[in-house]
Amino acid sequence: MNDAKSTANRDTVTLTDNSTGKSLELPILGGTVGPRAIDVSKLYAETGYFTYDPGFTSTASCDSNITYIDGEVGVLMHRGYLIEDLAENSDFMDVCYLLLHGELPDAKEKTRFEKSITYHTMLHEQMNNFFRGFRRDSHPMAVMVGVVGAMSAFYHDSTDINDPHQRMVASHRLIAKMPTIAAMAYKYSVGQPFVYPRNNLSYAENFLHMMFSVPCEEYQISPVLARAMDRIFILHADHEQNASTSTVRIAGSSNANPFACIAAGIASLWGPAHGGANEAVLQMLNEIGSKDRIPEFIKRAKDKDDPFRLMGFGHRVYKNYDPRAKVMQKSCHEVLGELGIEHDPLLEIAMALEKIALEDDYFVEKKLFPNVDFYSGIILKAMGIPTSMFTVLFAVARTVGWVAQWREMIEDPKQRISRPRQLYHGYAQRDYVPLDKR
Numbered sequence: 001m002n003d004a005k006s007t008a009n010r011d012t013v014t015l016t017d018n019s020t021g022k023s024l025e026l027p028i029l030g031g032t033v034g035p036r037a038i039d040v041s042k043l044y045a046e047t048g049y050f051t052y053d054p055g056f057t058s059t060a061s062c063d064s065n066i067t068y069i070d071g072e073v074g075v076l077m078h079r080g081y082l083i084e085d086l087a088e089n090s091d092f093m094d095v096c097y098l099l100l101h102g103e104l105p106d107a108k109e110k111t112r113f114e115k116s117i118t119y120h121t122m123l124h125e126q127m128n129n130f131f132r133g134f135r136r137d138s139h140p141m142a143v144m145v146g147v148v149g150a151m152s153a154f155y156h157d158s159t160d161i162n163d164p165h166q167r168m169v170a171s172h173r174l175i176a177k178m179p180t181i182a183a184m185a186y187k188y189s190v191g192q193p194f195v196y197p198r199n200n201l202s203y204a205e206n207f208l209h210m211m212f213s214v215p216c217e218e219y220q221i222s223p224v225l226a227r228a229m230d231r232i233f234i235l236h237a238d239h240e241q242n243a244s245t246s247t248v249r250i251a252g253s254s255n256a257n258p259f260a261c262i263a264a265g266i267a268s269l270w271g272p273a274h275g276g277a278n279e280a281v282l283q284m285l286n287e288i289g290s291k292d293r294i295p296e297f298i299k300r301a302k303d304k305d306d307p308f309r310l311m312g313f314g315h316r317v318y319k320n321y322d323p324r325a326k327v328m329q330k331s332c333h334e335v336l337g338e339l340g341i342e343h344d345p346l347l348e349i350a351m352a353l354e355k356i357a358l359e360d361d362y363f364v365e366k367k368l369f370p371n372v373d374f375y376s377g378i379i380l381k382a383m384g385i386p387t388s389m390f391t392v393l394f395a396v397a398r399t400v401g402w403v404a405q406w407r408e409m410i411e412d413p414k415q416r417i418s419r420p421r422q423l424y425h426g427y428a429q430r431d432y433v434p435l436d437k438r
Contacts, residue, residue, distance in 0.1 A: 013038055017047065033068060050421040060241075062249065063412065066099060066404055067240045071317040076324065078238060079103070087327040092203050092233040092397075093117065096175055099238055099404040120176035121197035121206065123184070124154045131188050140185040140392045141270045147181050148174075149263035159257040161410055170258040171403045178399045179203065182392045183210030189388070204230035207396070212384070224338040225383055228331045232376055235324040236394055238401025244268040244275065248402045249409050250418040258406060265402045266395050275391040275398075278377035281312040282387050285346045294352055302362055312374025313357055314367065321369045328375035329354075335379050350378050 011028040024046050027039040037060045040051050053059045068077045076083040079098050086095055090104070097105040097113050105113060130150055134143050151173070152159055158170035184194050187210075195210045205226045213219030239245070247268040251261040269275035288297050300308040315322050341347060354370050357363045380390055409415050 011036075015043075015047075017049075022047075034070065044421075050423070052423050056246075056420075061246065061418075062241070062409065063414070064241070064405070064408060065102065066408060067238045067401070069240050069317055071315070074321050074323050076239070083235065083323050084327060087231050087234050087324075090234070092230050092237070095234050095237050096400045099400050100171060100407070116172050117176045117203070118199050120173050121180050121199075123177055123180055127151075127154060128184075128194065131184055131194075134188070136189060136191065138189070140182070140189060140388055141266065141395070143185040143188070144181060144392055144395055145263050145267050145270070147185070148178075148266060149260055151177070152257045152259040155259070159259070161252075161255055161257065167258070167407055167410065171407060174258065174262055174403055175400050178396045179207040180210060182389070182396050183207060185392065186211055186386075186389055202226065202230070204233060222338060224334055228335045228379055228383070231327060231331050232379065232393065233397040235327060235372060235376075236397035238398070238404065242274065243271070244398065245402060245405050248406050252406045252409050253415060253418040258403070261406055262399060262402050265398070269395055269398065270391060275394045277311065277371075277373040278380070278394070279387045279390045281350075281374050281377035282346065282381060282390075284311040285349050288349050290345065291349055291352050294349065294356070298356060298360070310353070310357075310368070312371055312377065313363065313369065315371045321367075322371045324372040325370055325375060328372050328379070329370070332375045332379050335382050339382055341382055344382070347378060347382065350374070 011030075012025040013028060014023050014025050016023045024043070026043070029037045029039050031037075044050055051059070066079065068080075069075065078086060078095065079102055081098065081104075086098075090098075093110065093114050094104055096117075097103075097110065127147065127150070130147060131143065134146070155170070155173060158166045158173060160166045180197055187194050192214060195213050195215075197206050197210060201209055201221070205221050208221055208226060208229060209219055241249075244265040248261050248265040251264040252258075256264075272280060288294060297308065297310070300306045301310045336347065354374070357368060357370050363369070377387075377390065380393065381387070385393070
């Protein structure tokens, strides 16, 4: 590929096919910030060639105004606002409104939005019976996929994706009902009665109340724990075109209803390489077992021939400190202080690992800093949330990001049904062989 050149109207690059000597000029597109992109949308029509990009790691699949990540310097912004500023100064409802509408709400807008979310938190009563169709030992994520997908069977008045009002209603319903579904999945797994949402509680408070309260006594909600949970929701609200978000967009590109699209996102998130990372952190801590074994596992982590890897360190996108981890680190120590936890063996291992990772030359040079999954796993364990629910909480938080991305895609006039290409390595055409000749 030759150098980029500028024309009166646009920059281009020239692609030359050495086998034929033919050349093609391709436009270079620029965003507000970040790398520019070569527009190859007409490459096949002009040349008969496809591009080859496994995992689409060098391919922009859409235009978006929602989230920007610069992994090299450790920046995450929603609609231009740094995640650190949002986590410190806003609450989750602020961030939800921002992701959906593009601006932070004023006082009246926020009141109306919170009221709409609050009054959509209850589930259709018949859906209680749907939960009882699962085995008690079902993984909560399996329940989430099934129940969220089933919402399209209960809320017919918000499945017309061509109606802006129905899109808005579906968006609010998904954000509002996801904590209720998550808490019900947990209660069902432990054999406790479902706890209904309460309209006088905040989003995070309501989730904690539905998770941990029981009918026989009043549940006292700690402001510190509620604020920590709210921050967890903020920090996981959206993260650009990751696997689950791309799944939601691909499902939505076929004009599937919003509930089916979000269920598809939940299924993608369930994978241990995506949403299961904080659960993997706790499994690693259990494997280490005690503080005196940490040097052994640190040595193994540094050995390139050993398959063992320290979970919760480094990030696929961030080559610097994950900005969410800095916020989560603060919340982590606040939660441990609030709960008075000093002698939990796994948490002691985690704190010792954190100290090593921030000081050891090997980790510092390779920028293997503790990431958001490392701290969120510690926080959730300290709060009494079982590891099987960790990815569920991720899904609760990420729903608003999925919904915002889905709505942006639906409203984009350039959007077409997704249809990736392939590089075929199978047999060429063969003659059919009758059964008696095989």
